[in-house]
Structures are given as C-alpha cells and as structure tokens.
Amino acid sequence: MTTGTLASMLGLAVGIDYALFVVSRYREERAGGHEPSEAAGRAAGTAGSAVVFAGLTVVIALAGLSVVGVPMLTKMGLCAAGAVVVAVLVALTLVPALLGMWPNAVLSRTERKRGALASPGDAPNGGTRWARFVLRRPVTVLLACVTGLGALALPATQLEMGMPGDEAKPTSTTERRAYDALADGFGPGFNGPLTIVVDAKGADDPKRAADAVAEAIGATDGVVSVSPRRFNADGDTALFSAVPATAPNDETTKDLVHTIRAERADLEKDTGATFEVTGSTAMNIDVANALKDALVPYLTVIVLLALLLLMVVFRSLLVPVKAAFGFLLSVLAALGAVVAVFQWGWGAELLGVEQTGPIMSLMPIFLVGIVFGLAMDYEVFLVARMREAYVHGERPAQAVVSGFRHSARVVVAAAAIMIAVFSGFVGSGESMIKTIGFGLAVAVLFDAFVVRMALVPAVLALLGDAAWWLPRRLGKALPRVDVEGSGLISPPARPGSDPADGETRAQEWART
Structure with a gap:
C-alpha cells in the first residue's frame, strides 16, 4: 500500500x-x-x-x-x-x-x-524583474539563502531513525487503541519484546547453558521479564522472549539491544552457548542503523552523479558545483524541518501528528533520492535557457535575465503544483506517507523558490563568464548533449561555433 x-x-x-x-x-x-x-x-x-x-x-x-x-x-x-x-x-x-x-x-x-x-518579444515580466533585483545585490541574496537554509538544516544533526509502528497511528484506529491498552496494562515494552535464540550445540549441558543465558539476560538493566525457554526436538536450541522496560522506538531500548549483544562473548565463554537477538524490535533497530550508515555514502554518490550529469549537459565546471551545493542545502534544510516537526513536535498538532518520535528509517534516504531528481529537474529547465542565451551571444548577466524571462514562471508554477500534490498526502493516516509528503513539499519549496530562484542567479552573477568555463581536455572527453534542442531553433551565433557545444565564449574568456 x-x-x-x-x-x-x-x-x-x-x-x-x-x-x-x-x-x-x-x-x-x-x-x-x-x-x-x-x-x-x-x-x-x-x-x-x-x-x-x-x-x-x-x-x-x-x-x-x-x-x-x-x-x-x-x-x-x-x-x-x-x-x-x-x-x-x-x-x-x-x-x-x-x-x-x-x-x-x-x-x-x-x-x-x-x-x-x-x-511577447523582450518585454519584461515578473521573472526578468526578479532576476534584475538579484543581479543588483548578489552577495546579499547569496548570504541570506545560505544562512537561512543552513539554520533550517541544524535540526538534521539530531536525526534519530526508527520504524514507528502502531503507536504512530491516529488514536481513532483500533491498532493504536490496542497498543495503548497493552502499554497501560503490561508496560510499554510489552509491545516490542526481544526474541532470543540460543545455540547450545557446543555446550556440555545445553539446557543448563540456555537457562544461564536466560538468567543473565533477565538480570540486565532494562529487562522486565523473560519467558520460559522452549527447546527444539534435539534439545540443543532454545527460544525465549525478553520484555524491555521501554517502548520499541525508545532510545533506551536501542541501547538495551546493544548491551545484550555486548554480553554475548562473555556468556559464550562461560556457558559454551551463543545467542542472537532478533524479533521485529531488534530488526527495526538494525535496519535503522544500516540506513543511517548508508545515508552519507548514498548522498555522496548522488552529489557526484549530479556533478557528472550537469557537466555533460551544461559543459561547465562551476555550474554543476553550484547545483550540487544548492541540492545539499535544500535536502538538509528539508531533513531539518522533518526532524523539527515529527521528532521534536514543533507544530506537530497543526499537521495531525499525534505521536512524535524517531523518523521512519526509510524516509531520509528516500527523500534524498527524490529531491535529487526534482532539484535537477528545475536546474535543467531554468539554467538550460540561460546557457542557450549565453552561447548565442548574450553577456552573462543578460543571459540570466533571458533565462528567467522564459523559464521562471513555468518553474514557479510547476513547483507550486508539486508542493500542492505532496501537501495533499500530509493528511494521510500512514506515518511514512505523512512524513514523506511533508518532507517533499518543504524540499521543493526550498529548492525551487530559494535555491533555483535566488541562489542560482546570485552565484551566476558573481561568477560571470567563469560560470560557463570548461577545461579544453575535459570538454573533448565529455559527450555532447543538446538538452534544450537549441540546434532546432536557430543557427550558431558565430561561424564555427556550436550551440550544443557551449565552449566558444567560455574558451574566449579563458584565453583572456
């Protein structure tokens, strides 16, 4: 579903x-x-x-x-x-x-x-007026964008990941009412017991070894009770449950799982038996840890991929760097907003969030993948028109204005539509759908209206011709992709130049 x-x-x-x-x-x-x-x-x-x-x-x-x-x-x-x-x-x-x-x-x-x-000719519109406003004060706009998004990204440093279950559902659902009733009657940990599997094949007395393991785990701080041991037909493998004192997604429960696993070496030495901690609670903790460890490598791969793809499209070295930097700002700011609302509870009631806690472990890495694609969408649609104007003879600042004249209104409308679609899923009863809908909505808001509409023209204004420069050897190695189909529209700006090349004026600038 x-x-x-x-x-x-x-x-x-x-x-x-x-x-x-x-x-x-x-x-x-x-x-x-x-x-x-x-x-x-x-x-x-x-x-x-x-x-x-x-x-x-x-x-x-x-x-x-x-x-x-x-x-x-x-x-x-x-x-x-x-x-x-x-x-x-x-x-x-x-x-x-x-x-x-x-x-x-x-x-x-x-x-x-x-x-x-x-x-429409060259008549100014809202896009051109906004571009000229940014071009007159690029440093101020750039600092405001970076400072604002950086501040919004700060909560992301406190990101806690987990797998919310029935406790995150609305109180009107039977699952949530059952969860609360069990927690009230038997303690919050009853909803997420740990399953312990003891392998006693190497022990002299398998049953005594399994009992020793169960007693040691039962004596661990944070464990309320352990169930009777159940053995297989051969009597060398045992299974029992350990009930924590805290809820499945509580940080204390995560620490308890790590503590029990840390005792394994000593117990194996003393009893000759080893054990594994499993069950839905332990599995969710392991998945959350694996995804948290994978988040930074995946984000690194995505940024490198963005650099390569945009280098091919725009045949520029600094434009892809600027795009990747803007993507990082928008996705980290979106993660910060998600943490502030769904983990810290800021404004949670306004969105119908009845239970705050760890962020769904699948959500951050899924958000990174989607936001990357959407951020590159807006980068291509907006900057491609600027590049097209530049390689046809316009100066850097005027190329920015031309790009906004043709594309700004469409990008703004597209972003508004996308925000409306994603916001519509915030009302979902599914915790993950609600979190991803909110995260994507604010990510598109930050990326389209702050990064692409403000940071991009400010950076391009400061870079000037250097924005479109590409080393000659790298330019020969990269394939040529005419994303905007400029070859269909008009001939090259000067004899010998290629509108799909994008190097002519940048190389002229590099030689000066």
Whole structure:
C-alpha cells in the first residue's frame, strides 16, 4: 500500500510538471508564428529533450536506492521510478498528440479567436524583474539563502531513525487503541519484546547453558521479564522472549539491544552457548542503523552523479558545483524541518501528528533520492535557457535575465503544483506517507523558490563568464548533449561555433 501510494504521489507530481513544460514551450513556439504541428514538434524536440534528461535523473536516483540493500526500499524506489518513466513517456507522446488534435485548447479565449498567441518579444515580466533585483545585490541574496537554509538544516544533526509502528497511528484506529491498552496494562515494552535464540550445540549441558543465558539476560538493566525457554526436538536450541522496560522506538531500548549483544562473548565463554537477538524490535533497530550508515555514502554518490550529469549537459565546471551545493542545502534544510516537526513536535498538532518520535528509517534516504531528481529537474529547465542565451551571444548577466524571462514562471508554477500534490498526502493516516509528503513539499519549496530562484542567479552573477568555463581536455572527453534542442531553433551565433557545444565564449574568456 505504501509503495503504491508513493509511486502515485511522485508520478502525479512529475507528470503534471513535465506536461506543463511541454505545453509552455508549445505556447512559446505558437507565439513565434509557427503552425500548430510545427510548434508541437519543436516543443517535443526542445522541452521534450529536457524532460527526458530530467526524468532520467529522477529514475537513476530512485533506482539507485536498490544498492542500499534493503528490499522494501528497493521495491519503493523501482516502483516510483516506473511511475516517472510513464510520466516521461506521456509527456513525449500523449501530450504532443493531444496538442495536435486540439491545437488551440491550451490558448486563452482571446488567443483562440486569433488562432495564435501574441509574441511577447523582450518585454519584461515578473521573472526578468526578479532576476534584475538579484543581479543588483548578489552577495546579499547569496548570504541570506545560505544562512537561512543552513539554520533550517541544524535540526538534521539530531536525526534519530526508527520504524514507528502502531503507536504512530491516529488514536481513532483500533491498532493504536490496542497498543495503548497493552502499554497501560503490561508496560510499554510489552509491545516490542526481544526474541532470543540460543545455540547450545557446543555446550556440555545445553539446557543448563540456555537457562544461564536466560538468567543473565533477565538480570540486565532494562529487562522486565523473560519467558520460559522452549527447546527444539534435539534439545540443543532454545527460544525465549525478553520484555524491555521501554517502548520499541525508545532510545533506551536501542541501547538495551546493544548491551545484550555486548554480553554475548562473555556468556559464550562461560556457558559454551551463543545467542542472537532478533524479533521485529531488534530488526527495526538494525535496519535503522544500516540506513543511517548508508545515508552519507548514498548522498555522496548522488552529489557526484549530479556533478557528472550537469557537466555533460551544461559543459561547465562551476555550474554543476553550484547545483550540487544548492541540492545539499535544500535536502538538509528539508531533513531539518522533518526532524523539527515529527521528532521534536514543533507544530506537530497543526499537521495531525499525534505521536512524535524517531523518523521512519526509510524516509531520509528516500527523500534524498527524490529531491535529487526534482532539484535537477528545475536546474535543467531554468539554467538550460540561460546557457542557450549565453552561447548565442548574450553577456552573462543578460543571459540570466533571458533565462528567467522564459523559464521562471513555468518553474514557479510547476513547483507550486508539486508542493500542492505532496501537501495533499500530509493528511494521510500512514506515518511514512505523512512524513514523506511533508518532507517533499518543504524540499521543493526550498529548492525551487530559494535555491533555483535566488541562489542560482546570485552565484551566476558573481561568477560571470567563469560560470560557463570548461577545461579544453575535459570538454573533448565529455559527450555532447543538446538538452534544450537549441540546434532546432536557430543557427550558431558565430561561424564555427556550436550551440550544443557551449565552449566558444567560455574558451574566449579563458584565453583572456
């Protein structure tokens, strides 16, 4: 159920966004005087190319979750990746087909009467005004973005991961009422007993050895009681339960599991028997620890992947570094917001969170994968238009303004739609769905409206021509990808240059 809901949530969000980008480019081509069929083809060849690359980044990030080694996370990642693939195919096939069948359906009533859009030319709009505002004070905007997102990311340093169970469900559910009744009657640890399996094959007296292990574990601080031992038919393997004094997701319970396991070597030496601590509580603790250990390596791989992919797309060294830095800021700020609400309880009542505690262990690493893909989506759609303007002769600052003139409104609308979709899942009764919906909503908010709309133009303004520089040897080694399909739109800006190359003016700057 959780896997299908997550796939639906992500597929709906990116599907609307990708269709919006293609339709927006179609309207732009119609405004340029092209016939409907030609405009649809150009939209598929330009915005469609960007959609393919953007979708590819999301698919890679989600499919990459399989390397973590957790079957449930692999299933969630692959299912969500499949939903994204379908969204890309719809944007490339169904959307252009619908535009061909009803060419004027995306036009306003006035535009339908004319049969075309009025060409906007170079008239300023909200995007250009905002870009010029940032370009006039790039240092101030940059410092404000970094400081604000850095402050929001601070709670992420206190991240505690676990696997919330029935205690995280609404009090109206029978599962939560049963959980509370058991906790009140028998203690909070009764809902999460530890299962101990004793292997006494190497002991002289297996039953006495198993009893010694049970007595030692029962005497451990934090253990309320142990159940009678049950032996197998051969009498050399025993099974019993140990009830902790604290709830399954309490930090004290985690410490208790580690303490019991630390006693294993001494007990084996004294009794000749060894044991394992298992059961749902211990397994959830182990999974949480494994995912917490995998979070930093996975985040590192994602950042390196972002650097490589964007280096290929933009044929630049510093633009990918800036994009990866912005991605880190937005994802850490989102994790900080999740910790503040779902772990610390800040504003939890407003979101219907009835029980705070550890963050679902699958959630942070899943959030990182999804936010990476979405962040690269907005980076490609926004910065590709800036690069296109730059390689066609515009100065760096003017290229930023041109990129915002064409793309800012669409990116803002796409982000608003995605935030609305993700926010709609915050009301879910499933703890994980609620947490991921909130985390994705704030992550898109931070990435689209703070990082891409403010930090990106501020950094590009400070870098100038250097933003688009690429070492000559590296440029020859990288494949050439014309994500925006600029070769379909206009010829190169000067003889011998290639709009898909992106090196001409950057190399001129490097030689000066």
